[in-house]
Amino acid sequence: MAPSHVFDAHPLVQKLESIFALADDEKAAILSMPMQVATLRADQDVVRVGDSPSRSCIILEGMTATYVSTSKGRRQIVSFGIMGDTPDLQSLLLEEMDNSLSTLTPCTLGFVQHAVLRDVCTRFPRIAAALWRSTLVDAAIFRAWMTSIGQREGYSRMAHLFCELVARKRAVGLVEEDRCAFPITQTELADALGMTAVHVNRVLQALRSDGHIVLDQGWLTVPDWDRLVAVADFDATYLHVKENRPAA
Template sequence: MAAKLPHALYPLIRKLESVARLSDAERQAIERLPVRVRTLTARQDIVRDGDRAAQCCVILEGWACRYKFLSEGRRQIFSFHIAGDIPDLQSLHIPLMDHSLGTMTHATVAFVPHESMHDLTARFPTIAAALWRDTLIDAAIFREWLIAMGRRPAFEHLAHLFCELYLKQEAVGLAGDHRCPLPITQTDLADATGMTAVHINRVLKEMRGRGLITLHRQTLVVKAWDELVRASEFDATYLHLQRRAAG
């Protein structure tokens, strides 16, 4: 392994291994998937609401989000995605997109034909189970977002989201020491939390003022992790991570 370059799909393997266990044969089967690697600019759609998808998109580098536009330019972001995620995995079984997927930053992605994914999951039930598990965790994250949207005050909501985004990145080796990339704008945060950019700005200032976080050059530093966890009543159970460094 020492001098070998990591395989293009290594982020996917790392992600699946953060939520499930894979054998060598399963890892190799994933590495043998035919992929088309593309670099995309920030704010570029990967697949759009109404499209009929024939491939899945693995994020290799950068951030993406699932979203939907409403009238008058209103936008709801459903989820943020980082390296290793397959945000449109659902299209494998429901190809008609009922929302859009787009990049938030410059990103590298790998497209895998549905046919190859179907073949992989038919030959390796454990991989199918891992993808299913990942989809169920996705649903658990949606439930937490729903709670936050409906019941958490602004400060608690945003603090909860920061805890989640940090731990998700830490689990796949993209963050550590309570420091992680956060390459998104206040408007993105507003669209993801159902708040206005004005409220996001106020909450961020309060968080900084209380010494909980700093947010500078697209890097989130959590200065007081325990307090952030307490303030947001954060319980990481819903992320169902296999191995998680002590908080």
């Protein structure tokens, strides 16, 4: 068998290894799963409310949004997906989608049949456990968003979201120094934060003029991480990752 490091390029291996070390046969099993890679434009639905998909996807590149629509035409973005995330893994066990998934940017996604996933899970219970765990982290993020939307005013609510995204991107190597891509429009930010685009703009100006963030041309930079963390009341433990401090 090849040395294990040759497997490490697979995004799902990286994802699960961030939870606990995988044995070589476990990595091999993941690597051998047939995965259909697809490239999507921005703003394309991947799955919709009511669908019963027979496969789930992993984000190889780009950013996605999971959202729920209200009968009054409003929508709540309930999560952002970044590289390595499996934003519709729940459909493996829940028959009918109660939310929709769409691309925020051009994306490349890897689709794996549920039958394949189920087979791997029964043969390698530790992989099943790691996947289960990743859905529990998703749930923890939902709780954090709910707390932010329910209890924090716009200013710290938005700061909290910035902290979370930077922390998550940092965990998968998508942050250089104090800077990362931030391809989210103000309208999308509004749908995620439970406020209007107008108010998002207001709060954004305030965060900018207070020197907490620089957001320009789709790039976010955080001049002083600790200060942003303070105004956001951000505590990264809910993300359940090992390292969350910026690299020294």
